[in-house]
Amino acid sequence: MQQTTITVAPNGGRRTKQDHPAIPMTAAELARTASECLEAGASMIHVHVRNPDGTHLLDAEAYKAAIAAIRAEVGDRMVVQITSEALGIYSPAEQIAVVKAVRPQAASLALRELVPDASHEAAFADLLAWMRREEILPQIILYEPAEAIRLAEYHQRGLLTFDDVPVLYVLGRYAVGQTSAPADLLPFLAPDQPHFSHWSVCAFGRYEAACVTAGALLGGHVRVGFENNLYRADGSLASSNADLVRDVETALQYLGLRG
Numbered sequence: 147m148q149q150t151t152i153t154v155a156p157n158g159g160r161r162t163k164q165d166h167p168a169i170p171m172t173a174a175e176l177a178r179t180a181s182e183c184l185e186a187g188a189s190m191i192h193v194h195v196r197n198p199d200g201t202h203l204l205d206a207e208a209y210k211a212a213i214a215a216i217r218a219e220v221g222d223r224m225v226v227q228i229t230s231e232a233l234g235i236y237s238p239a240e241q242i243a244v245v246k247a248v249r250p251q252a253a254s255l256a257l258r259e260l261v262p263d264a265s266h267e268a269a270f271a272d273l274l275a276w277m278r279r280e281e282i283l284p285q286i287i288l289y290e291p292a293e294a295i296r297l298a299e300y301h302q303r304g305l306l307t308f309d310d311v312p313v314l315y316v317l318g319r320y321a322v323g324q325t326s327a328p329a330d331l332l333p334f335l336a337p338d339q340p341h342f343s344h345w346s347v348c349a350f351g352r353y354e355a356a357c358v359t360a361g362a363l364l365g366g367h368v369r370v371g372f373e374n375n376l377y378r379a380d381g382s383l384a385s386s387n388a389d390l391v392r393d394v395e396t397a398l399q400y401l402g403l404r405g
Contacts (some may be wrong), residue, residue, distance in 0.1 A: 150362040150403040153346065154183040154395060156375030156387040159202035159233045168386045169372050171196050173208075177215035180224055183371075187395030187404070190225035191216065192254060192369065193197040202233045204240060206247035206249070213250065222355040226253035227285065232259045238266050242273050245282075252283040254314065257293050271305040278307045285312045289319050291333045298340035313342045314369065317349040317357050325351030328360035335364060352377040354390070359397050370394055 156179045157169050170179040173195075176388040180191045193216070195208040209228050216226050228250045230241040236259050245253050261270045277284050288294050294313065300306050315334045318326025326349035333339070349357035356379065357367035370390045378384050378394050400405045 148365065148403075149405050150398050151154065151190065151262050151367045152188045152391055152398075153190040153192055153227070153348075153367070153369040153371075154179070154188040154387050155348065155369050155371035155373035155393050156180075157194050157196075157371075159194045159196075159229070159231055161372060162200045166372060166376050166383075170387075171200060173212040173215035176212050177219040177397070179387050180216045180226075181219045182386060183391045184220050184224050186388040186391040188224070188391045190227055190252070192227045192229060192371070192373070194229050194231070194341060194373070202231070202235060204230065204232075204236050204244045206244055209244070209248045209250065213248075225283075226250065227254055227283075229254050230260070231256060238262065238269065246276065249280060250282060252285065253277070254285045254287055256287040256289075257297055258289060261296075267300070267305060271300070271307075274303055274305075274311070275307045283312070284308070285314050287314050287316060288334070289316045291336070291339055294334060294340050296341075307339055310343045312344040312346070314346045314348060315361075315366075317347060318351065323351070325353065326357050327353055328357050329365070331357065331361055350374045352379075352381055355379040355397065358394055359401070362398055362403050363401065368394060368398075 147264045161169050170176045193212055195212050197312050213226050229247050230253055232241055261267055272331055286297055317330040346367040346369055347358055347361035354370055355377040362368055371387050378389055384390050
């Protein structure tokens with residue numbers, strides 16, 4: 147079985163320190179979180195940056211400052227992935243522009259945001275072609291199985307320059323109470339669904355660890371963190387993102403999924 151990788155998503159674009167005092171909001175806090183989560187077992191950090199008032203931001207200079215701070219803390223021992231998430235604020239063109247301005251090591255791209263209709267397909271294809279030329283690793287965010295089918299269709303039509311682009315399955319985004327369950331993964335992996343050789347899973351709520359561990363057992367990689375969940379596997383409030391990483395690292399070690 148493959149060795150599972152762990153990504154930490156420490157802040158997202160919505161939660162603030164009112165939700166949890168350890169949510170990193172500044173470049174320095176992101177750097178410190180990266181170091182703690184690297185030690186706990188994470189190999190990639192999924193980064194959001196914020197305005198001074200704490201609201202969601204897509205800004206090249208803010209991203210460059212955060213990346214520089216993280217690199218100063220962890221060097222090249224961790225992959226730094228930026229988000230292009232719109233949160234209903236930014237247009238697809240603005241999302242694409244910030245990725246190109248930052249030229250990050252990796253970037254996540256929500257299919258439903260970047261391709262809200264057929265008129266955006268060409269721009270999405272051009273972005274992926276540019277990312278391949280620049281050796282920037284994409285990860286396509288899929289919120290429901292129908293989006294996986296749409297992505298596979300783009301590949302069949304020749305719109306994707308990557309033979310098998312990495313994807314992230316998001317579990318429970320629209321569940322009652324926004325709480326995921328391991329069974330939420332099954333529709334993405336149904337026999338009639340497209341197969342992606344490199345897929346990851348993230349989940350909302352206190353069963354995050356159970357959801358991502360199930361995903362790892364089925365061949366996926368995992369993402370955990372305060373973006374989607376504040377609670378440890380035992381139901382207690384986590385003191386830090388590193389707690390969530392450490393819980394999953396321990397589970398995967400016991401299952402033989404970590405080296």
